[in-house]
Amino acid sequence: MKMREEKKRRLEAKGWKVASVKEFLRLSDQESAYIELKIRLAEALRERRRQNHLSQADLAKVLKSSQSRIAKMEVGDPSVSLDLLIRSLLVLGTSDRELSRIISTSRAA
Amino acid sequence: MKMREEKKRRLEAKGWKVASVKEFLRLSDQESAYIELKIRLAEALRERRRQNHLSQADLAKVLKSSQSRIAKMEVGDPSVSLDLLIRSLLVLGTSDRELSRIISTSRAA
DNA sequence: TGACAACATGTCAGATCTGACATAACCTTA
DNA sequence: TAAGGTTATGTCAGATCTGACATGTTGTCA
Numbered sequence: 001m002k003m004r005e006e007k008k009r010r011l012e013a014k015g016w017k018v019a020s021v022k023e024f025l026r027l028s029d030q031e032s033a034y035i036e037l038k039i040r041l042a043e044a045l046r047e048r049r050r051q052n053h054l055s056q057a058d059l060a061k062v063l064k065s066s067q068s069r070i071a072k073m074e075v076g077d078p079s080v081s082l083d084l085l086i087r088s089l090l091v092l093g094t095s096d097r098e099l100s101r102i103i104s105t106s107r108a109a
Numbered sequence: 110m111k112m113r114e115e116k117k118r119r120l121e122a123k124g125w126k127v128a129s130v131k132e133f134l135r136l137s138d139q140e141s142a143y144i145e146l147k148i149r150l151a152e153a154l155r156e157r158r159r160q161n162h163l164s165q166a167d168l169a170k171v172l173k174s175s176q177s178r179i180a181k182m183e184v185g186d187p188s189v190s191l192d193l194l195i196r197s198l199l200v201l202g203t204s205d206r207e208l209s210r211i212i213s214t215s216r217a218a
Numbered sequence: 219t220g221a222c223a224a225c226a227t228g229t230c231a232g233a234t235c236t237g238a239c240a241t242a243a244c245c246t247t248a
Numbered sequence: 249t250a251a252g253g254t255t256a257t258g259t260c261a262g263a264t265c266t267g268a269c270a271t272g273t274t275g276t277c278a
Binding site: 184192 | 227
């Protein structure tokens, strides 16, 4: 449990270099779906931030959070929930339609 | 804060009778988007359960939760997070595409 | 009407998440 | 290389969420 958390974590941090989280770690379907979904939301958040030329510290102010929390959000750290990610995107004005797109867009393998 | 929570709560419990959560309570855009999103997920969960002819107690077993928690999920109670709702749907085999559809499908006014 | 199954609501201890702080690692540019 | 701006990682107290239990409500059927 602890070990796997760590693995997930490192994986998400580097993340993008790995084609499939699942086959590498042998996670269950739900687990991998959850993680990959989180990563998509994380990436979307980062994109939005960059498009607006904001630093993590700037965004933290907007979201009433902290720079470190933003950093963790953007790498899909296990300590951040989908809830926080989605709420953050909503605060940034993401529409349901966009959210929907983010969620269904599958990551290139 | 407390008052509003209660209002939201009752509203979500009865919920379906109200056209727009927002204009009734004057919530901010994010707040209402969040609540309405939660309600869509909640409804989707209930639909899935019913399609499978399961009682809330049955579903609780599958999800390793309790009947009362399922009930709260299905009415979008403030005490349940998007995280729990989404994880539950994923456990029930909901695909990204379906999830995406649930999220973007706007509720009839 | 009573009995029963299903669903809703209230509460709470323990689990998990969050903002904040400290600090490290990374990049530019001078 | 030093300084400065940005991002990453570790930690933790307080906030929030969760499963479980108790109890209340609703609907159905005999």
